[in-house]
Amino acid sequence: MRAVVQRVTSSKVTVEGVTVGEIGKGLTVLLGVGADDTDKDLEYLADKIVNLRIFEDENGKMNLSLKDVGGELLVISQFTLYGDCRKGKRPSFDKAAGANKAQELYERFVAACRDLGLKVETGKFQAEMMVEINNNGPVTILLDSKKEF
DSSP states (O other), X not given: OEEEEEEEEXXXXXXXXXXXXXXXXXXXXXXXXXXXXXXXXHHHHHHHHHHOOOEEOTTSOEEEOHHHHTOEEEEEEOGGGXXXXXXXXXOBOTTBOOHHHHHHHHHHHHXXXXXXXXXXXXXXXXXXXXXXXXXXXXXXXXXXXXXXX
């Protein structure tokens, strides 16, 4: 499982002009599910993201987590995080999970984050979405449950 995590002042996602998810201060997470991902991967990433210390404390040091600051989470499915561009000009998505598995693990990831006490908003799985991200910092972190980077 892979995630692009961005610290935001606000973020929202729309589908066909209708807002389907919107948050204030928190994290926007673009989440990709790999073909060999399991519950272990989603549990690892949920815990890592919720407790990632990338918010500033009173001394301006990144030392606080999403839970510490009472932040919100916007999670958007993003299969293209598994795009392999090493050969040719067109990405290969062979390592991305199929739609059924990806949706199941995506929804369980969202539930796991909610179970950790967060307000979680989402996009719409497999929809053409417009994402508005007001990245604060900017702070952008790449995470991979297999620790490939």
